[in-house]
Amino acid sequence: MSLRRIAHQPSPHAPLHDVAATRAWEARAQDRLPPHALMQRAGEAVYRLGAAIAPHARRVWVVCGGGNNGGDGLLAAVRWQQRLQPIGGEVAVTWLGSEDRLPPDARHALGVARGSGLRWTDEPPPQTDLAIDALFGIGLRRPPHGEALRWIAHLQERSGPVLCVDLPSGLDADRGEWLAPTPLQANPQRHTLALLTLKPGLFTGQGREAAGHLWFDDLDTSLPDAEAPPPAAWLHGQTVLAEAPRRWQHGAHKGRHGNLLIVGGQLPDARQPGMTGAAVLAARAGLHAGAGRVYVGLLPGPDATGAAWPAFDPLQPELMLRSATQLRDLAREPDSVSVCGCGGGQALAAVLPDLLTHSPRLVLDADALNAIAREPRWQQALARRAEAGLHTVLTPHPLEAARLLGTDTMQVQRDRLRAAQTLADTWRCVVVLKGSGSITAAPGLPPRINASGNGLLATAGTGDVLAGLIGARLCLAPTRSPIDPAALQALVADAVYAHGRVADTWPANRLTLCAGDMPACLGQGGSSDHQQADLQQNDEHQH
Ligand SMILES: NC(=O)C1=CN([C@@H]2O[C@H](COP(=O)(O)OP(=O)(O)OC[C@H]3O[C@@H](n4cnc5c(N)ncnc54)[C@H](OP(=O)(O)O)[C@@H]3O)[C@@H](O)[C@H]2O)[C@@H](O)CC1
Numbered sequence: 001m002s003l004r005r006i007a008h009q010p011s012p013h014a015p016l017h018d019v020a021a022t023r024a025w026e027a028r029a030q031d032r033l034p035p036h037a038l039m040q041r042a043g044e045a046v047y048r049l050g051a052a053i054a055p056h057a058r059r060v061w062v063v064c065g066g067g068n069n070g071g072d073g074l075l076a077a078v079r080w081q082q083r084l085q086p087i088g089g090e091v092a093v094t095w096l097g098s099e100d101r102l103p104p105d106a107r108h109a110l111g112v113a114r115g116s117g118l119r120w121t122d123e124p125p126p127q128t129d130l131a132i133d134a135l136f137g138i139g140l141r142r143p144p145h146g147e148a149l150r151w152i153a154h155l156q157e158r159s160g161p162v163l164c165v166d167l168p169s170g171l172d173a174d175r176g177e178w179l180a181p182t183p184l185q186a187n188p189q190r191h192t193l194a195l196l197t198l199k200p201g202l203f204t205g206q207g208r209e210a211a212g213h214l215w216f217d218d219l220d221t222s223l224p225d226a227e228a229p230p231p232a233a234w235l236h237g238q239t240v241l242a243e244a245p246r247r248w249q250h251g252a253h254k255g256r257h258g259n260l261l262i263v264g265g266q267l268p269d270a271r272q273p274g275m276t277g278a279a280v281l282a283a284r285a286g287l288h289a290g291a292g293r294v295y296v297g298l299l300p301g302p303d304a305t306g307a308a309w310p311a312f313d314p315l316q317p318e319l320m321l322r323s324a325t326q327l328r329d330l331a332r333e334p335d336s337v338s339v340c341g342c343g344g345g346q347a348l349a350a351v352l353p354d355l356l357t358h359s360p361r362l363v364l365d366a367d368a369l370n371a372i373a374r375e376p377r378w379q380q381a382l383a384r385r386a387e388a389g390l391h392t393v394l395t396p397h398p399l400e401a402a403r404l405l406g407t408d409t410m411q412v413q414r415d416r417l418r419a420a421q422t423l424a425d426t427w428r429c430v431v432v433l434k435g436s437g438s439i440t441a442a443p444g445l446p447p448r449i450n451a452s453g454n455g456l457l458a459t460a461g462t463g464d465v466l467a468g469l470i471g472a473r474l475c476l477a478p479t480r481s482p483i484d485p486a487a488l489q490a491l492v493a494d495a496v497y498a499h500g501r502v503a504d505t506w507p508a509n510r511l512t513l514c515a516g517d518m519p520a521c522l523g524q525g526g527s528s529d530h531q532q533a534d535l536q537q538n539d540e541h542q543h
Pocket residue numbers: 026038039042065066067068069070072103105135136137138139140141142143144145148165166167195196
């Protein structure tokens with residue numbers, strides 16, 4: 001069998017199958033195998049991984065539900081029993097099923113387990129070296145309650161090694177929503193072994209926190225491409241560490257790398273504090289990520305008295321600070337990319353309509369998204385951009401997405417994939433729904449879930465850095481032909497990935513990450529430089 005660790009580190013893209021596709025996969029695999037063979041393999045895989053993560057375990061507790069997930073657990077328990085009985089260890093099994101409702105594979109597993117001398121218990125043993133969670137897998141479709149909930153809470157509270165079979169019990173496989181009313185608890189010794197397929201819910205929302213260390217075993221059921229059910233989404237784990245291609249572009253000059261305009265960051269005035277820092281963070285990120293020239297177009301506060309803005313950024317004097325209105329013509333140039341909304345507040349009203357109508361490549365973040373959510377005229381202008389061949393990327397966090405969708409954050413977080421896809425289809429643009437497992441959606445294409453990033457990013461300003469980075473990547477893409485939707489989605493997902501990699505490669509002895517420290521890391525690889533180079537070359541061939 002082919003066990004593989006799914007690290008949130010550089011890893012290839014992987015297809016993600018939802019429950020419906022997983023069931024189709026399972027049915028095709030079952031057709032090719034003798035009865036019960038698939039569950040036998042699953043039990044073996046769970047046993048082997050358990051033995052690898054807790055090699056010295058002598059007391060193992062397996063808690064099994066009444067479906068096939070529980071069947072996997074029962075067969076794993078039998079294998080542990082074979083291992084531990086001769087050396088005086090013990091396997092205790094808690095089984096919550098009812099015999100009259102068992103699916104056939106699980107019924108067979110129960111028969112095998114009953115004949116193998118396991119200890120059956122209604123209470124968890126006082127001390128265990130390994131707990132195996134086989135309560136619910138893809139069959140969990142409603143919030144657990146009663147006895148099952150009690151065991152889920154108990155498994156969450158444990159601090160020792162826990163191995164979850166297929167999914168952590170309590171997690172929705174398709175959406176990454178934690179359905180149990182008891183809270184998730186961090187446990188660095190929690191592992192999850194996904195079986196047959198990787199499910200989208202393991203990678204977004206609460207999935208990553210619930211799953212812990214993630215492993216995958218396809219149980220040797222790989223199907224020819226033509227027979228494999230289509231994935232619901234892709235795990236975007238690309239990084240192609242290449243030598244920076246610019247070193248080999250001897251004819252390069254800054255004009256080849258686009259103009260990045262960061263429009264926002266209103267200045268402080270008598271009535272409200274400013275948000276200049278947000279725009280500066282985005283601009284610094286864009287500069288380090290390789291944009292040719294970076295301008296910051298600042299907006300006045302609501303009580304504008306013509307106060308002067310800072311002449312330059314003393315820590316990054318390469319940035320060109322202007323008033324937003326001074327950049328109006330430059331924003332229309334074909335090799336200009338505008339990032340709008342990292343600060344800006346109400347003052348965005350002065351520049352947003354023009355950008356929506358004329359900017360060839362536009363990244364809309366934070367305040368710009370809130371403004372569009374409030375103003376139907378700007379929504380119409382946004383909708384017209386795709387028809388006009390203009391590229392748009394929206395980068396909402398869940399609350400901004402909720403405002404755009406006319407709902408609340410909880411609804412967005414309940415089904416992040418759907419929320420991102422609805423926004424992408426409605427506005428016909430690329431959407432990054434941020435948060436754990438950021439989703440990059442594009443109209444009519446399967447969404448990509450970002451494999452990188454971690455809780456270090458949960459600090460103010462990291463979203464501004466992302467917006468600037470995406471803007472820079474758009475600057476580096478060829479400008480003379482439209483970017484194909486799939487390529488645009490991949491380009492944006494790559495930027496999201498590179499952003500998360502900064503947090504993943506953050507030195508272990510630095511306990512916090514400040515957004516202001518991120519830009520300097522963006523020029524250090526981790527991007528799909530190959531892809532940028534390929535795009536550039538294609539463009540040059542075409543012209
Ligand atoms: N077939 C095979 O060979 C293979 C299958 N595989 C394994 O099977 C797993 C899928 O098995 P599954 O479809 O039986 O679903 P599963 O996750 O066990 O849950 C169903 C049970 O839970 C119950 N239940 C649900 N919600 C509940 C709630 N809130 N509160 C209380 N009860 C609730 C539900 O009861 P019901 O809804 O019918 O009342 C039913 O009894 C998959 O994840 C993988 O591990 C792999 O080994 C590959 C080979």
